[in-house]
Amino acid sequence: MNITFIFFIGLIVAFIGIIPPGLLNMTAAKISLKEGHVRGVMFSIGVCVIVLAQTYLAAIFARYLSMHPEVIDILQRMAFVIFVLITIYFLLIAKTQPKQQIQPKIKSKHSRFFQGMFLSAINVFPIPYQAYMTITLASIGWLDFSQISIISYISGAAMGTFVMLYVYIFFFEKIRGKSFTTQKNMNHIIGGITGVIAIITLINIIREL
Numbered sequence: 001m002n003i004t005f006i007f008f009i010g011l012i013v014a015f016i017g018i019i020p021p022g023l024l025n026m027t028a029a030k031i032s033l034k035e036g037h038v039r040g041v042m043f044s045i046g047v048c049v050i051v052l053a054q055t056y057l058a059a060i061f062a063r064y065l066s067m068h069p070e071v072i073d074i075l076q077r078m079a080f081v082i083f084v085l086i087t088i089y090f091l092l093i094a095k096t097q098p099k100q101q102i103q104p105k106i107k108s109k110h111s112r113f114f115q116g117m118f119l120s121a122i123n124v125f126p127i128p129y130q131a132y133m134t135i136t137l138a139s140i141g142w143l144d145f146s147q148i149s150i151i152s153y154i155s156g157a158a159m160g161t162f163v164m165l166y167v168y169i170f171f172f173e174k175i176r177g178k179s180f181t182t183q184k185n186m187n188h189i190i191g192g193i194t195g196v197i198a199i200i201t202l203i204n205i206i207r208e209l
Contacts, residue, residue, distance in 0.1 A: 003152040009142060010156025011163070013133050014051065017126065018164045023086065024119060028165045029172035031112060037173065039112045044165040046116025048158040051126060055154040058130035059145065062138070082122050083198040091195070130157065 018025060024047050032040025134153070137143035143153060 006152040007156040010153040011160035014157035014160030025168040029168045032169040040169045043112040043116040046113040047120040050120035055157040062131040062134040087195040
């Protein structure tokens, strides 16, 4: 199995998975607009560190998850609760903070790195997504579960995630100053996105009952 091919398969799969606007890519763009390009990149690197671990777990437990759909159900319920709480924060709490709290002193690059790790860790969607994709790729012979194949795949997944996060950072920096990139509107955008995700997750949970 060609490890370069597996690397690019992992890159493409992760790249596609994070294309839709979501908590991580919108937060990366928000940090970049508010605190500068470097801190947005540091946040993205923190996200990718967790993506490595999540993709590795997904690859290791892919077959188990496919034979035990109740595990996916549990992950969906956890994700629903988490995204409801995030939605409440960005729509109801963040916008009520005083101006001096909305624009605090610039945080260190390390704090943004760990923030990226934290937000990526509570975002459990990549695990079932990557589990499904690894099973699918293995079924058509594009991936096996050898150690070198898994390492190549998760490295590609981390790189694909970083590339898409950087695309968001680059795009929002280009449109800096537009009305919808203000602090309040960015909060509303993130809150709206997580709210939609929570609703979709709830619908999927109800359908599976």
